[in-house]
Every structure is written in structure tokens, then in C-alpha cells.
Amino acid sequence: xxxxxxxxxxxxxxxxxxxxxxxxxxxxxxxxxxxxxxxxxxxxxxxxxxxxxxxxxxxxxxxxxxxxxxxxxxxxxxxxxxxxxxxxxxxxxxxxxxxxxxxxxxxxxxxxxx
Amino acid sequence: xxxxxxxxxxxxxxxxxxxxxxxxxxxxxxxxxxxxxxxxxxxxxxxxxxxxxxxxxxxxxxxxxxxxxxxxxxxxxxxxxxxxxxxxxxxxxxxxxxxxxxxxxxxxxxxxxxxxxxxxxxxxxxxxxxxxxxxxxxxxxxxxxxxxxxxxxxxxxxxxxxxxxxxxxxxxxxxxxxxxxxxxxxxxxxxxxxxxxxxxxxxxxxxxxxxxxxxxxxxxxxxxxxxxxx
Numbered sequence: 001x002x003x004x005x006x007x008x009x010x011x012x013x014x015x016x017x018x019x020x021x022x023x024x025x026x027x028x029x030x031x032x033x034x035x036x037x038x039x040x041x042x043x044x045x046x047x048x049x050x051x052x053x054x055x056x057x058x059x060x061x062x063x064x065x066x067x068x069x070x071x072x073x074x075x076x077x078x079x080x081x082x083x084x085x086x087x088x089x090x091x092x093x094x095x096x097x098x099x100x101x102x103x104x105x106x107x108x109x110x111x112x113x114x
Numbered sequence: 115x116x117x118x119x120x121x122x123x124x125x126x127x128x129x130x131x132x133x134x135x136x137x138x139x140x141x142x143x144x145x146x147x148x149x150x151x152x153x154x155x156x157x158x159x160x161x162x163x164x165x166x167x168x169x170x171x172x173x174x175x176x177x178x179x180x181x182x183x184x185x186x187x188x189x190x191x192x193x194x195x196x197x198x199x200x201x202x203x204x205x206x207x208x209x210x211x212x213x214x215x216x217x218x219x220x221x222x223x224x225x226x227x228x229x230x231x232x233x234x235x236x237x238x239x240x241x242x243x244x245x246x247x248x249x250x251x252x253x254x255x256x257x258x259x260x261x262x263x264x265x266x267x268x269x270x271x272x273x274x275x276x277x278x279x280x281x282x283x284x285x286x287x288x289x290x291x292x293x294x295x296x297x298x299x300x301x302x303x304x305x306x307x308x309x310x311x312x313x314x315x316x317x318x319x320x321x322x323x324x325x326x327x328x329x330x331x332x333x334x335x336x337x338x339x340x341x342x343x344x
Contacts, residue, residue: 030328061125062324066323067332071336077287078342083274086286087273
């Protein structure tokens with residue numbers, strides 16, 4: 001939801017399928033590289049360093065540090081959410097009905113508690 | 115001497131991130147609310163091992179929690195080790211029945227504090243690894259007993275664990291670990307410094323090098339890879 005809303009705020013359209021590893025070229029600037037970075041970090045953080053050169057060239061050192069910080073903190077947030085069984089916030093639940101269905105998010109085990 | 119000096123990173127890291135890391139690291143070896151300092155560090159070590167090992171293959175037998183030794187003594191029990199392993203490396207597979215059994219066997223305080231320790235250290239280790247910095251050595255144990263005590267205003271209500279209930283206004287993820295306020299405060303300082311600053315409700319961000327859609331794309335892909343519904 002925040003990806004869609006923040007893209008709208010910048011008059012950008014976004015293909016949410018990129019968040020589940022599908023869809024065409026990302027409409028978010030340098031989105032394909034950022035998705036590749038998140039995926040590499042997930043599979044093996046050390047291997048994500050192979051993308052450093054590209055990341056530095058495209059988003060600079062500040063962008064690289066931002067990307068590392070975002071991936072890292074969300075690896076904490078997902079564990080907080082899954083281990084405590086927190087339900088999706090009511091507002092988010094109401095405005096993401098279609099996206100959750102299309103992206104298959106309702107199949108994740110954590111959905112049972114929302 | 116700081117554990118995370120700026121010059122230990124190859125690229126400039128925001129001061130608020132380093133401050134949040136220092137605060138989190140300083141608390142790891144100190145007595146918590148439900149675990150001693152030695153037990154807290156044993157949980158962090160077990161979490162690091164689980165992260166390195168990764169998730170067990172689907173179909174591999176996992177032990178039944180009620181069959182595991184649950185006497186923590188000065189260290190941590192087999193039950194605690196198994197819960198750490200699930201939270202650290204297999205959190206996307208956690209279901210209500212498993213969580214309820216773990217909380218029933220350990221007690222909500224010990225369970226929530228264990229989760230807090232995992233989610234304080236996984237992001238720090240991952241951030242360091244992503245930026246080519248070695249994992250930080252764990253701090254020394256500070257002697258003392260766990261303080262105990264249930265914070266005012268927490269109760270059962272919609273999550274697996276008791277949490278702040280009456281009049282709560284923020285996102286649920288911010289109160290997920292409110293049963294252990296000191297560790298939850300450290301966690302929220304990390305979230306603020308590494309994600310939203312104080313601009314969560316602003317859709318256009320100027321405090322980060324990346325734009326908000328770029329940050330949210332990274333966040334959404336990371337959540338999906340971890341099969342996190344929230």
C-alpha cells in the first residue's frame with residue numbers, strides 16, 4: 001500500500017507484481033536493480049556485495065546505505081510480525097483487498113490472524 | 115569506546131543509525147525483564163547460528179515443543195533453542211497453534227523478550243554484512259537478575275502475545291513487543307533510524323538518499339521473500 005501511495009504522490013505508476021518477483025520492468029526508478037539487491041540480500045547478504053559497483057554507480061553511497069538499512073530492518077520487522085501474530089491494521093486491510101488477492105499474499109501463513 | 119564507530123564502515127552511515135545500534139548493543143548483555151544477561155547473549159548466539167544455518171528443508175521433522183527440555187537454568191534450554199531457531203530462520207512458517215504452545219510453555223514475557231533479541235540483532239548483523247563489515251563481537255555479560263514485571267496497559271487482544279490495548283493509535287507493528295518496553299524502545303529507535311525517520315505519514319521523503327517509492331519497493335520485496343503477510 002505504501003509503495004502505491006508514495007508512487008502516486010510523485011505521479012508515478014507502479015506495477016506491484018515486482019514485489020513478488022513478477023511483472024515487467026519496474027516503473028520505480030532503478031527498481032529492477034533494487035529488487036535484485038533485495039533478492040540477493042535475502043539469499044546471501046555477502047553475495048549482495050556483488051551488486052555494490054552497480055548500486056554505487058546508480059544510487060551512490062547514500063543510496064547503497066539506504067538500501068542496506070531498509071532490507072536489514074525489514075528482516076527484523078517481518079520476524080516481529082510473524083512471531084507475535086499481529087493482525088494487519090484495519091485501514092490497510094480495507095484498502096488492499098484486491099492487491100492481496102492478486103499478489104497471492106492471502107496464502108502466507110500469517111494471513112490467518114488478520 | 116563505541117561498538118559501531120563511523121570509520122568501521124566503508125561508506126558514511128547516518129548518525130541516528132549508529133546511535134540506535136549502540137543503544138541496542140549495550141542492552142544485549144544486561145539483565146532484561148525476563149532473561150538474565152547471560153541468557154540474553156545465549157539467545158543472540160543461537161539466533162546467529164540459526165541465521166547462518168537457514169531454514170530447515172520443508173518436510174524435515176521438527177521437534178514437538180512439549181517434548182523438549184524446558185529448564186533454562188543459567189543458560190537456555192532446548193525449548194528456547196528451538197523457539198529461537200523458528201523465529202530467526204523460519205518465521206514465515208509460524209502458525210497460531212505453534213506460537214500459542216511456545217508462549218504457554220515459556221510464558222509470554224520470555225517469549226516476547228526472545229523475539230525482541232532476535233529482531234534487535236538480525237538487522238544489525240545483516241546491515242553490517244551487506245556493507246562488508248564483520249559482525250560485531252557480542253558485549254560482556256552484566257551480572258544481575260531479570261527484573262520481571264508486566265507493563266501497565268498490556269492485555270490479550272488480537273495478537274498471539276499480550277500487547278498494549280486501550281487507546282492504541284499507531285500501527286500494530288509498533289506495539290508488537292510492547293510487553294517488553296525497554297527492548298521495544300530500542301527496536302523502534304532502529305526502525306526510525308533505518309526506515310521512516312519521523313516521516314511515516316509523509317508520502318514524499320527528503321530525509322533519505324532513495325525516494326520513498328524506492329524504499330517501499332525494497333521493503334515490499336523483502337517482506338514477500340520472507341512470506342510475511344503483515
